[in-house]
Amino acid sequence: MSILPVDQVDEERWHQKRRPVALDGRETLLRRLIEELVDNAPLKGDKYQRIMRRHVQGGLPWLSKSQVITAYEELCDLDVMEYSAEVITALQKKPTRSQAGVTVVTVLTKPYPCPGKCIFCPTDVRMPKSYLHDEPGAMRAERHAFDPYAQTAARIAALENIGHPADKIELLILGGTWSSYPRKYQEWFVKRCLDAMNGVDGETLAEAQTLNVRGQRRNVGLVVETRPDHVDEDELRWFRVLGVTKVQIGIQSLDDHILALNRRGETVQDVRAAVRLLRLAGFKIHVHWMPNLLGATPESDVTDFGRLWSDPALRPDELKIYPCMLLPNAELYEYWQRGEYKPYSDEEILDVLVACKTQVPRYVRINRIIRDIPTTNVVAGITKANLRQIAQQRMAQQGLSCRCIRCREIRRQTVRPAELRLRVDSYETDTTTEYFLSFERDDERIAGFLRLSHPHRDAEHPFSELQDHAMVREVHVYGPAVPIGEDSQGEAQHLGLGAQLVQKAKEMSHEAGYSRIAVISAIGTREYYARHRFEVDGLYMVGETGD
Ligand code: SF4
Ligand SMILES: [Zn+2]
Structure with missing residues (x-):
């Protein structure tokens, strides 16, 4: 190696x-x-x-x-x-050039009503539901009148102006509840983002996707956000048609009483069903969880957070912890005025954050803590913008550490082959055995990982074409990547990590009795998986495990 x-x-x-x-x-x-x-x-x-x-x-x-x-x-x-x-x-x-990696391009959908009635959610008529016009990212989108082509093209141009190659793009589509937008709009939106990447306009979404498979700027990941009660088999098939690979869903709480008090309009059972389907369909599952909702206490929040990991129907891959922020344009504000809601103090939030971070399993990535809302918008409660940092410092003082992926990623350090070990962690969910394969150093710094699902074989798979298939849900290798095309000549040896992970996943699946293995590939990673002997088969790419 x-x-x-x-x-x-x-x-x-x-x-x-x-x-x-x-x-x-x-x-x-x-x-x-x-x-x-x-x-x-x-x-x-x-x-x-x-x-x-x-x-x-x-x-x-x-x-x-x-x-x-x-x-x-x-x-x-x-x-x-x-x-x-x-x-x-x-x-x-x-x-x-070697500093490039996957570039995240964030685009916002147009302002549009959300079917949700959550009392903590701000309404800003200039923005899609839940966004504020002075949030970073939102301002850029508004400047481009929420046009998907203009937003994507402007970001690519900005990157290329500074000499930063934008040849591997993860497209992050934000804005309220994606599933509540008409499908025609969704299709047009994704197509226009791809058109901007391709530099030419496709007649249809399918044509734009085909152009992107070998394009200069490839879409290597596509993320949308939706509500758990919108996730069903039909919706997930539609997501695959669009090319979606990761879904962000708001969970907020795992207590039906609190969900009802905050008018989430869904139950814990809805959340469990959504996560189950997403996992079986191979999506990366990114959840938002919210302490300090109406009715919660710091103690109940820490218990609630534990349910994410103790309940085998949950156990998501990525997480944002967004303590509820009291905003003047949310209904919760009236509860606060009537004295029925009390935001936590900075100290209380810190205690919750520290307690949560210390119990996160090592297969999870905590992407954010505290929403990126300028604190000037917050009426009461959180006063410091740097609570994340204080929580980290407090943990260090107490000899605690967060073992999530984000805290262990190798970012700027040299990786030497001899230092890396392939580690396999496994955990059970209600419908699968999950494997987290990672290349790590002895200090647990992580250089690359793969998520592999083995669906329970006795159960009927909701996606009949995936029955008895193992599933690669994510492959991620850290560090700058060379432009697409060069790795095929073996120049980016670190990409060999990805290849080794895929090979190991095939071997493990073969040993476990799965003859076929599927991968949820983004449009722009099709060539990569084709080189690993996967073929497009319906909405996924599929290969043999024994090759
Ligand atoms: S579902 Fe999301 S966007 Fe809609 S009201 Fe609730 S929090 Fe806001
Ligand atoms: Zn962490």
Whole structure:
């Protein structure tokens, strides 16, 4: 097994003399500075100086570009920002092609009513339900009048302007409840995003997809968000027609009493049924969970969070923890005014976050903690924007750690082949045996992983074509990837990790008696799986386990 350093360029810089930046509570200011710099890249002429000057007036010390990069890396380590090589590229004078990886392009759907009546959910007439116009991302979408083509094309152009290849794109479609939009709109929306990636307009969605299979900028993941009570077999088949690979669903609570009090309009049983179907259909399952709802206490929240893992019908793959935020344009505000709702104090939220993070299984990724709403919108309750960071520090002081995937990802460190071990964890769900295969170092830093499902064989599969098939639900390898096409010549050896994981999944499935294995492939990963002897078969790609 030979594996290249996955992040060599960063590593070199890491060893250069670093002048640490004292963050001392200035995380939000720094984050805004970084976002503005990235939005305005390339930073030609005196653009950097002009932006920096404004932020110095706003309370930051003058920082060099390399100090901004250092500060950014610290913010990522503290869970305040998500690591993306794009930021490094935007700030460095000489962009390096090898720094590219999968680029996330976030697009918002047009404002549209949601069938939900959740009392905590803000209504902003300028935005799709649950979004605020001053949220990061929302502003960009509004600038483009929510046009999917314009949103996608603008992001690609911004990336390519700074020399950052956008050849592997995960498309994240946000906005209320995707399933409540008319299907015609959904189809048009996805097609227009693909048209922007392809650089030519397809006649139909199917044509745009075909063009994307070998396109310069490939769609390697497609994420939508919906409500559990919209998830049924027909909807999931439709998701596959669109090319969806990951579904975000709001769970919020696993207590029927609390769900009813907050008028979620669904029950825990709906949630369990949705997660079960999503898993059997091979989707990556990303859930939102919300402490501090009406009727909850810090103690009940910690118990509620435990249900996510103790209930075999749940056990999702990814998670956002969004403590309920009291916003003036949500119905909950009236409850608060009547004295019927009390937001937790920062201390109470911190206790909940620490207790939750310490009980997360190692196969889960916590993508965010605390929603990215400017705290100026919050009427009462959370006052600090950097609660994530304080929670991390508190855990470190108490000798606790979060073992979720995000906290263990190898980002800028060199990976040496001899250091990596293939580890296999397994856990049961109500309908499958799940395997989490990961390449890890002894310190549990993770270089790549694969999610494999073995559906229980005695049960009838709701998707008859998948009966008795093993299923690869996700393959993820960290570090910058070379452009599509080059890895076929064996140049990106770290991509060999993905190949080894897929091979191992096939072997394990063969030994367990599954002769066929399916993969939920995005349009732009079809060629990759074809090289691993998978063929398109209906809505999935399927291969033999014994080859
Ligand atoms: S389902 Fe989601 S978007 Fe709709 S009202 Fe409830 S929280 Fe808001
Ligand atoms: Zn974590």
